[in-house]
Amino acid sequence: MTDLPPTAPSVPGAPGVPDVPGTPTAHGLPDAPxxxxxxADGAAxxxxxxxxxxxxxxxxxxxxxxxxxxxxxASMLGTGLPQASAxxxxxxxxxxxxxxxxxxxxxxxxxxxxxxxxxxxxxxxAEPDDTCPTCHEGRIVxxxxxxxxxxxxxxxxxxxxxxxxxxxxLCDIGRRHSRNEDAMSLSxxxxxxxxxxxxxxxxxxxxxxxxxxxxxAAQAARAVLDQPFPRGAGTPEAWAVTAGRALTAAVTRANExxxxxxxxxxxxxxxxxxxxxxxxxxxxVTGNVGDSRAYWLPDADAEPARxxxxxxxxxxxxxxxxxxxxxxxxxxxxxxxxxxxGRDAPEDLTxxxxxxxxxxxxxxxxxxxxDGLWNYRSEAEGLRAxxxxxxxxxxxxxxxxxxxxxxxxxxxxxxxxxxxxxxxLAGQGSTVNDGATTGAPEEGxxxxx
Numbered sequence: 001m002t003d004l005p006p007t008a009p010s011v012p013g014a015p016g017v018p019d020v021p022g023t024p025t026a027h028g029l030p031d032a033p034x035x036x037x038x039x040a041d042g043a044a045x046x047x048x049x050x051x052x053x054x055x056x057x058x059x060x061x062x063x064x065x066x067x068x069x070x071x072x073x074a075s076m077l078g079t080g081l082p083q084a085s086a087x088x089x090x091x092x093x094x095x096x097x098x099x100x101x102x103x104x105x106x107x108x109x110x111x112x113x114x115x116x117x118x119x120x121x122x123x124x125x126a127e128p129d130d131t132c133p134t135c136h137e138g139r140i141v142x143x144x145x146x147x148x149x150x151x152x153x154x155x156x157x158x159x160x161x162x163x164x165x166x167x168x169x170l171c172d173i174g175r176r177h178s179r180n181e182d183a184m185s186l187s188x189x190x191x192x193x194x195x196x197x198x199x200x201x202x203x204x205x206x207x208x209x210x211x212x213x214x215x216x217a218a219q220a221a222r223a224v225l226d227q228p229f230p231r232g233a234g235t236p237e238a239w240a241v242t243a244g245r246a247l248t249a250a251v252t253r254a255n256e257x258x259x260x261x262x263x264x265x266x267x268x269x270x271x272x273x274x275x276x277x278x279x280x281x282x283x284x285v286t287g288n289v290g291d292s293r294a295y296w297l298p299d300a301d302a303e304p305a306r307x308x309x310x311x312x313x314x315x316x317x318x319x320x321x322x323x324x325x326x327x328x329x330x331x332x333x334x335x336x337x338x339x340x341x342g343r344d345a346p347e348d349l350t351x352x353x354x355x356x357x358x359x360x361x362x363x364x365x366x367x368x369x370x371d372g373l374w375n376y377r378s379e380a381e382g383l384r385a386x387x388x389x390x391x392x393x394x395x396x397x398x399x400x401x402x403x404x405x406x407x408x409x410x411x412x413x414x415x416x417x418x419x420x421x422x423x424x425l426a427g428q429g430s431t432v433n434d435g436a437t438t439g440a441p442e443e444g445x446x447x448x449x
Contacts, residue, residue, distance in 0.1 A: 156180050156211070160399065161421075164188035167196045168398035169421030172406045174372055175414030181205065182370050182417040183214035183272075185222040193360075196279040197225040198421045201254070202292050202370040204271040204340060213258045213270030217341055220257035221250040225278055236283045240355045243278050247287035250276060251351050255341045262343050271342025274351070275309075277368050279423055282360030284308075287351030290337045291316075291371055292419075296356055297384040298364035305380035309352035312339035329378055335371065363426040365401075372418030373409050398422040 132138040138147025145151075157180050162168040167188040173180040181203030188196035201217045203210030229246055232238030254274055262269045273290025286294040291311040298305065310316055314336040318328040328334065339346050365387060377383050390404035405420045 154180075160402070161186045162399050164190045164192075164196070166192040166398060166424040167198070167422070168402050169198065169200075169368075169419065170399075170402040170406050171419045172372075172410070172414075172417065174417050175410055177417060179211055180417050181211040181214055181272075182372065182419040183211070183218040184419050184421055185218040186421060187222060187226055188423070193279065193282060193425050195281075196423050197222055197276070198279075198366070198368045198423060199225070199250075199274075199276040200292050200368050200370055200419050200421060201275075201341075202273045202290070202372075202417070202419070204273070204337075204342070207268045207271045207342070208263075208266045209261070209270045210272060212261045213342060214272040216257040216261045216270075217254035217272050217274055221254040221274065221276055224250040224253050225276060229278075229280075236281070236357050239280060240283055240285050240357065243280070243283075243285040244287070244353045244355070247276060247278065247285060247351055247353060251287065251289055251341070251349050255345060255349055258341045259343045266343075269343040271340045271345065273337060273370075274341055275368055277308075277366055277423070279366065279425065282358070282362075282425070284356040284359060284366060284425070285353065286368075287353045288312075289349055289351050290340050291335065293369055293371075293374055294354075295367040295369075295380050295383055296364060297367055297380065297387055298362060300363075303362070303364075305384040307380050308354040308356070311337075312352075313337050325378065359425055361426055366423040366425060368421045368423075369405075370417065370419040372414075372416035373405055373420055375416060376409055376412040396424070398424055 130140045132140055132145035132148060132150060133153060134150035135145060135148040138145040140152050143151060157173040160168065160170045161184065163186050167186060169184050169186050171180065171182050171184050183201050185199045186197065199218045199221045201214035203214040207213065225246055229239060229242040232242060251274060258270055258272060273292045275286065275288040275292035275294055277284060277286040277294050286308045288294065288309045289312060291313045294308040296306055296308055315328040315331065315334045319325055339349065341349065367383060377386050386405070386408065387401065390401055390408070394400040394404045402420045402422050406418050409418045
């Protein structure tokens with residue numbers, strides 16, 4: 001997650017807030033503790049508290065959930081968060097727990113505001129695994145292990161999506177935070193390189209219910225980007241223009257979803273960063289707001305690995321002013337972001353757009369991630385080397401590589417939530433260059449929305 005200062009951030013230009021050049025005014029300081037706040041399970045009578053683990057309504061003076069024993073905090077008092085709504089029926093975004101149709105349930109549907117995978121875990125009709133993950137011997141009965149008494153983990157702490165054989169992602173809580181405030185939403189056609197949408201959002205620490213913000217944003221954006229884009233003149237460049245416009249619209253819709261997921265008068269309203277990539281027939285268009293990132297990591301050493309887009313952060317401003325990357329990204333305000341999604345977001349949310357063309361025969365990896373990964377390997381060339389090292393150990397299946405990269409971040413300390421999503425382009429072969437290249441990818445001009 002992107003962290004907040006101990007006090008609520010101020011937005012430059014707001015009444016009474018001076019604009020001070022070079023001063024970080026937005027979200028972010030490393031390792032700020034995240035407050036324990038929970039999403040309500042639908043509307044509740046005033047004075048009740050909903051349990052963040054099981055969703056049970058408890059009396060207003062309850063300290064612990066009567067159903068599962070989870071500690072309740074004062075921030076849970078009230079009517080809860082309303083269901084987010086979208087102005088167009090085609091984009092459905094909810095900030096309340098969701099239940100899949102009968103026979104298609106997923107563990108991620110139960111009692112939490114979580115991401116439902118593109119396909120139910122285990123396939124349609126699969127029986128849920130109620131084995132205790134702590135002792136591996138007992139069964140989870142009424143929310144507790146009947147042998148060791150442990151509750152099951154929150155499914156949001158660690159979940160994977162693999163909508164196609166060439167696209168996969170993993171979202172993990174890391175080792176230092178009590179809640180996973182990252183979110184992702186993926187979709188893909190089965191034919192490698194044909195079409196995919198990858199969205200990753202990183203909740204801002206110490207903002208109220210930023211785990212809801214990231215999830216709402218990711219789902220809303222993917223719903224926009226899942227729609228087919230007009231091809232115009234039928235050229236890759238024409239498609240890229242419409243994809244850029246769709247990404248801009250997706251940011252707008254994601255911001256609306258985050259705003260709808262907030263109760264009035266919340267001091268630090270839910271907020272998150274945003275990065276998304278759309279792939280279609282060898283063309284990639286990415287867009288980002290904040291400091292979540294996309295990278296192109298080609299197999300061929302002759303082709304440079306590169307970050308797609310640029311961060312909206314104090315560190316990025318320092319690098320633009322000539323400060324070395326290592327110094328800028330490890331300074332006291334390195335994770336202070338200057339743009340984000342949410343009710344208190346800056347007015348201009350136009351994403352940084354990048355287009356890659358001529359990738360039909362250029363093998364490589366598209367990596368989309370939160371700063372929980374790139375904190376430990378920021379430069380594109382370093383990430384390419386890490387990906388190759390991981391592939392040598394676990395193979396080149398996207399799901400296995402995503403897991404290896406998450407493991408790497410946790411081994412380095414896991415001080416943040418970690419989200420890694422990968423798409424294998426130009427086929428699913430070895431990560432070693434097969435010689436069928438068409439030259440280095442080209443970056444198109446920014447696309448106006």
